[in-house]
Amino acid sequence: MVNLEIRLATEKDLDAIMKVEEEAWPIESRAPVIKFKERLEVFPDGFFVALLNKKVVGVTTSQKINYDPKNPPNSWTEITSDGHISESHVPNGNAIYVVSLGVSPRARPGGKGIGVGTQLLEKQKKLVEQLNLKYLVLSARVPGYDFYCKKYGNINIEVYTKLKRADSQAEDMELRFYERAGLRQVKIC
Numbered sequence: 437m438v439n440l441e442i443r444l445a446t447e448k449d450l451d452a453i454m455k456v457e458e459e460a461w462p463i464e465s466r467a468p469v470i471k472f473k474e475r476l477e478v479f480p481d482g483f484f485v486a487l488l489n490k491k492v493v494g495v496t497t498s499q500k501i502n503y504d505p506k507n508p509p510n511s512w513t514e515i516t517s518d519g520h521i522s523e524s525h526v527p528n529g530n531a532i533y534v535v536s537l538g539v540s541p542r543a544r545p546g547g548k549g550i551g552v553g554t555q556l557l558e559k560q561k562k563l564v565e566q567l568n569l570k571y572l573v574l575s576a577r578v579p580g581y582d583f584y585c586k587k588y589g590n591i592n593i594e595v596y597t598k599l600k601r602a603d604s605q606a607e608d609m610e611l612r613f614y615e616r617a618g619l620r621q622v623k624i625c
Contacts, residue, residue, distance in 0.1 A: 439489050439581060442496055452492035456539070457472075474520060482535075483496075484559045486543065487543065497562055499521040499535055500533070501526050501529045502529045502531070507526070510625055522617055532572050578611060596608070597624060
């Protein structure tokens, strides 16, 4: 039986959060514990953990920003001050910007996902509603782009992000995940 709980993170969760970060991301993409501490201090309402059978297996963090749909942000680094949200969080902002979302392979019992990432993203979407904000914004990596180009030859990133599988879903697994969650692409950075 799967027992999945999503709740606000606490400082006591930091070691488990760092374990998820290590399991979910390659070393060059991982945030150090100092950034997670800062995110917890600056915007604890946007910092959630997913627990599977009482063990942390997923993490998402966010901040408030001022979002202008006519002029979307240019990069994750710019929007988040490279993950140091104390410099970029806008307390009176009109949007939630998802700074990070990571899920451990431990959240896939028997090798099959159980929706941990989706549940974490839903928490961020609910936060937008609870705070009466206008937007949920995030940046997505396109992890399949390099593999695709190596296998089929180089193509422009704009072309790649529009590629669809036979089932009409995005070719890239991360874009597919966000599209299934009801999000849409607005800009390629």
